[in-house]
Amino acid sequence: MEYHEKTQYTEFKRFCKSLELRNDPKLIEDYKIAHAKGEPWPEIHQGMKEVGILDMEIYLVGTRLFMIMDTVPDFDHDKAMAELATKPRQSEWEAHMSRFQNTSAEATADEKWKLIERIYKFGE
Numbered sequence: 001m002e003y004h005e006k007t008q009y010t011e012f013k014r015f016c017k018s019l020e021l022r023n024d025p026k027l028i029e030d031y032k033i034a035h036a037k038g039e040p041w042p043e044i045h046q047g048m049k050e051v052g053i054l055d056m057e058i059y060l061v062g063t064r065l066f067m068i069m070d071t072v073p074d075f076d077h078d079k080a081m082a083e084l085a086t087k088p089r090q091s092e093w094e095a096h097m098s099r100f101q102n103t104s105a106e107a108t109a110d111e112k113w114k115l116i117e118r119i120y121k122f123g124e
Contacts, residue, residue, distance in 0.1 A: 047087030
């Protein structure tokens with residue numbers, strides 16, 4: 001697949017994360033619908049903006065999700081994720097999403113989404 005992007009910022013931190021969905025084609029389709037344009041709750045996007053998340057993309061292959069999260073340059077991941085967990089409707093969203101995910105329903109977003117180590121960058 002091909003994606004054309006234009007950023008509105010020049011300096012940022014990038015975090016990549018992964019999560020495993022339940023191996024159920026119907027649940028995976030429902031997960032995709034829950035993340036379609038206009039479907040995520042406005043409070044979720046607002047909370048992400050408030051903690052310094054500039055942009056986020058989620059990709060899917062099989063049952064594996066891959067997230068790319070671009071943030072403000074001084075973003076402190078652990079602090080921001082703890083703050084995000086307190087934002088309006090965030091815990092409700094996490095509970096709602098847990099039915100799709102191959103994790104515990106009580107797990108926090110930070111426990112579900114595992115940070116991925118970058119091992120290669122073109123030109124470096």
